[in-house]
Amino acid sequence: MIFRAVSYVAIAAIIIAVAVFLNRDGDREDVRLGADPMQSRDRGPHQHDFLDPSCECDPEAEIKQAIADRQDYSSTHTDLGKGFYARGRYDVAKSCYERALELEETNHQARYGLALTHIRLGDLVAARQELQRAVEANRKFLPAYISLAVLDYADGDYGMAKERLQGALRIEPSNPHAKKLLNSLPKVQRYADANSG
Amino acid sequence: MTKGTAAIVLALLLTLILSPCSGKAYLQGDRIILDGQPNTLESVARDIADPEVFSFDRDRNAALANRNLTVRGTLFIGSDKSADSSLSPFQILEMNVSRCGAVRIEVAAGPGGVGELHLNRAKLITLHETDDQCKDPNLLIVRGKLVAEDSEISGNIECVIEPGASVEMVGSSVSYTQNGALSCELGPGQHIRIQDSSFIDNANYGVRVGSCPDPLELRGCAFRGLSADVYNAGGGELLLTDCDFQTVKFASLSGKVRRRWSVRVEVPGSGLHVVARSAKGNPQHEIVRGVSDENGVCELPLTEYVAFPPKAQEFREGLNNVTPHVIFVYDRDEKTLLYKADNFHVFMKHQRLTFR
Numbered sequence: 061m062i063f064r065a066v067s068y069v070a071i072a073a074i075i076i077a078v079a080v081f082l083n084r085d086g087d088r089e090d091v092r093l094g095a096d097p098m099q100s101r102d103r104g105p106h107q108h109d110f111l112d113p114s115c116e117c118d119p120e121a122e123i124k125q126a127i128a129d130r131q132d133y134s135s136t137h138t139d140l141g142k143g144f145y146a147r148g149r150y151d152v153a154k155s156c157y158e159r160a161l162e163l164e165e166t167n168h169q170a171r172y173g174l175a176l177t178h179i180r181l182g183d184l185v186a187a188r189q190e191l192q193r194a195v196e197a198n199r200k201f202l203p204a205y206i207s208l209a210v211l212d213y214a215d216g217d218y219g220m221a222k223e224r225l226q227g228a229l230r231i232e233p234s235n236p237h238a239k240k241l242l243n244s245l246p247k248v249q250r251y252a253d254a255n256s257g
Numbered sequence: 258m259t260k261g262t263a264a265i266v267l268a269l270l271l272t273l274i275l276s277p278c279s280g281k282a283y284l285q286g287d288r289i290i291l292d293g294q295p296n297t298l299e300s301v302a303r304d305i306a307d308p309e310v311f312s313f314d315r316d317r318n319a320a321l322a323n324r325n326l327t328v329r330g331t332l333f334i335g336s337d338k339s340a341d342s343s344l345s346p347f348q349i350l351e352m353n354v355s356r357c358g359a360v361r362i363e364v365a366a367g368p369g370g371v372g373e374l375h376l377n378r379a380k381l382i383t384l385h386e387t388d389d390q391c392k393d394p395n396l397l398i399v400r401g402k403l404v405a406e407d408s409e410i411s412g413n414i415e416c417v418i419e420p421g422a423s424v425e426m427v428g429s430s431v432s433y434t435q436n437g438a439l440s441c442e443l444g445p446g447q448h449i450r451i452q453d454s455s456f457i458d459n460a461n462y463g464v465r466v467g468s469c470p471d472p473l474e475l476r477g478c479a480f481r482g483l484s485a486d487v488y489n490a491g492g493g494e495l496l497l498t499d500c501d502f503q504t505v506k507f508a509s510l511s512g513k514v515r516r517r518w519s520v521r522v523e524v525p526g527s528g529l530h531v532v533a534r535s536a537k538g539n540p541q542h543e544i545v546r547g548v549s550d551e552n553g554v555c556e557l558p559l560t561e562y563v564a565f566p567p568k569a570q571e572f573r574e575g576l577n578n579v580t581p582h583v584i585f586v587y588d589r590d591e592k593t594l595l596y597k598a599d600n601f602h603v604f605m606k607h608q609r610l611t612f613r
Contacts, residue, residue, distance in 0.1 A: 147457065148463075148481035148501065149457060150479075179605075182607065213608075214605055214609065246602075247600060248597070250596055251596065251597065252593055
C-alpha cells in the first residue's frame with residue numbers, strides 16, 4: 061500500500077518535472093495565455109522580437125513582404141480593377157477582376173466590377189452572367205439587382221426589369237436608384253396591325 | 258505603230274521610271290525624311306543604313322528610331338491588311354530621342370504631296386518614362402493622312418490633327434499621355450472618321466477639339482482625362498455617339514457637346530416608319546426619323562443630353578436632358594399609327610426597343 065502511494069507520488073513528480081522542463085521557454089504571451097498566435101505579429105516595437113540583437117529581421121523587408129503577400133488577396137485585385145475602370149482602362153480592369161475571382165470565386169464585388177467592365181466593352185451577355193453570379197454570391201447585393209434591371213431595360217424587357225426592381229425595393233424600400241428606374245420604364249401600346257401590302 | 262502612239266508609250270514609260278514608285282528614307286539634319294511609297298520600317302532601316310540612327314530587329318518585329326520622323330511619302334507599319342491580321346503580332350516603332358517630350362512624328366502635307374501614315378496592328382511607343390518625369394508631350398502631328406486600325410499609340414505621344422488632315426482611326430488607342438490624348442483643329446468641310454477607339458490621358462484631357470466649323474461626330478470612343486474627358490476649346494458642336502466619357506469642359510461661352518446613343522428599334526416588317534420625338538418643352542427638342550430595313554430594324558441616334566456652357570464640368574444626371582422620347586411606328590403609308598412607346602429613356606450603348 062505504502063509502496064503503491066510512493067510510486068504514484070514519484071510518477072507525479074516525474075510528470076511535473078518533465079512539464080517544467082518542456083515549458084522552460086514558455087514565456088511567450090500567446091502560449092501562456094492561449095492567445096491567437098497571428099495577433100503576436102502586430103506587437104509593437106517594444107516587444108523583444110525587435111530588440112533581440114540576435115534577430116536579423118529587416119522591418120522594410122517585412123513591409124515589402126507583406127505587400128507581396130497581399131498580391132494574393134482577392135480584394136487587392138478588386139481595388140486595382142476599380143482604379144483601372146475609373147481611368148477607362150477596361151481591358152486592364154477586366155484582367156484585375158478576373159484575377160480577383162481566380163483567388164476568390166465568391167467575391168461579389170469583383171463579379172459586379174467585371175460585369176460593369178463587360179458592359180463598357182459591349183459584351184452584355186457576359187455582363188448579365190456575371191451579375192447573376194454576383195447575386196448568387198450575395199443575395200442582398202442591390203447594385204447587381206439594379207444593374208440586371210438596367211440590362212433588361214436596355215434589352216427592351218420591361219416586364220423583367222420591373223420585377224427585378226420591385227424585388228430590389230423589397231430588400232431596401234427607399235433605394236433611390238430602383239425607384240427612379242421603376243418610374244422611367246416605358247409604356248408600349250399597340251394601335252393597329254401593319255398593312256402587309 | 259504610228260509615231261503618235263510611240264510617243265505616248267515613251268511618255269508613259271518615262272513617267273513610270275521617273276515617278277517615286279519606291280520609298281526612300283534619308284537623314285536631313287536631325288530628322289529622318291520619308292519620301293515616296295511604300296516605306297516600311299525594314300526599308301527605312303535599309304535606306305538609312307546606320308543602326309545608330311534607325312534600326313530594325315526582325316526577330317522582335319520592332320524598329321528603333323533615334324531621330325524624329327517626317328513622313329512626306331507613305332509609311333506602312335504593321336501587318337499586311339490583305340491577310341487575316343487579327344492574330345498576327347504587333348509591329349513596333351520605338352522612338353528614342355534626346356529627351357522626353359522631344360519626339361515628333363510629322364505626317365506632312367505640302368505642295369510636294371500628302372504624306373500618309375498607315376498603322377495596322379502597330380504600336381508606336383517611346384522609350385522614355387511616361388509618368389511624372391515627362392510633362393512635355395511627344396507629338397504625332399497629322400497634316401496629311403493617318404489611317405490607324407487596331408493599333409496602339411502610347412508613351413505620352415499626343416495625336417494632333419491639324420486643319421486639312423485626313424484621319425481614319427478604328428479600334429485604336431492613344432494612352433498614357435500627359436497633356437492630352439487627341440487634339441483636333443479642323444477646317445470648313447473637313448471630316449474625320451474616328452470610331453471604336455480610346456483616348457486615355459493621365460493629366461489633362463482625353464480629347465480637345467479646337468476650331469471645328471462643322472459638327473464633328475465621334476463614334477464608339479472612350480475618353481478619359483484628369484482635367485476633363487472632353488474639352489471643347491473652339492466653341493463648335495461635338496456629336497459623341499455611343500461614347501464613354503464623364504466630364505465635359507468648355508473654353509468659352511459657346512459650343513455644345515451632344516451625347517447620343519444608337520437605339521435599335523425592331524418592328525414587325527420592313528419599310529415601316531419610325532419617328533422618335535423628345536419630350537416637348539425642351540429647348541434641345543429633337544425629332545429623329547428612320548425606316549425599317551428588310552430585317553425590320555431601324556437604328557436611330559437619340560440624344561441623352563446636350564452639354565453647353567456655363568453649366569459645364571461634371572454633368573449631373575438629368576441636367577439638360579433631351580430624353581425621354583416618345584417613339585411612334587407608322588405603317589408604310591406614314592399615316593397609320595401602329596405602335597407607340599412613351600417615356601423611353603436613352604442612357605447607354607446597345608439599347609433595344611422591340612414592338613411585337
